[in-house]
Amino acid sequence: MAYYQCTACRDVEEIDDVIPESCPACGATSVIDLAVQAQQIAKANDAFREAMISGGHPVYQGRVVCTQGVAAKGPEFVTLAQLAVAGFSDFTEDTDPHGDHSMASVTICGETVWFKIDLYDESLCYGADDPLDDANTRRVLTLLFPSEY
Template sequence: MTVADICRPVSVRDLNDAFRRSFAGGKVMLTVGVAALPEADRDRLLSLVRSYASFDPGNDPHGEHDFGAIKHGGERFFWKIDCYDTDLLHASPDPTDPAVTCRVLTVMRADEY
């Protein structure tokens, strides 16, 4: 294992956290079920995504902070960050390089997964 291998998850984690907290520097996608929520519920759900901090080895085995599960209004929701190339056609060649990466955060109802 190289120093780059050890440091990479921290860089990806930091970039994912910054994007998730701000929704800046990427795209946020809502599934049909989330988009159909009343505006106040949708806003609260997105606020919970932004403030999510319940990472542990069970839900974040690679330490990249790219997935979370949230309960809101008696329902379970997931959010997921994927790193694509800037054309959104393939995986990013280097998720630690914002110049070649577009982060996409998808928020979905658990039953839409």
């Protein structure tokens, strides 16, 4: 059983055994497998995170930001958080239900810090039209405390 989404009308269908040739709702022929898409996004998110401590990734563009609470802990704390996030790999079904490696937590100096990756368009104004279009998708990784969510 898999979930497929139409790129035209955004309808999501759960289908048991075959990849649909067209959208049952609108007839469009552009249908994506959401599990495959999540795996591809996870791969890109991982590469983006890992490269943030070395000046950024050449393909997966974006920025790293932190909330006022995290920033108030000082530059050493922020650096430790970035290093921990860059090296993080302990995703599970419980912590990563969508399978896209877009959110998790690390512990820095006894404090839980969340990281969250959001996907935007080139202008960082709207969500990414196609999260797999690397040329037009920008990632924003936010470091935050759970209390700031």
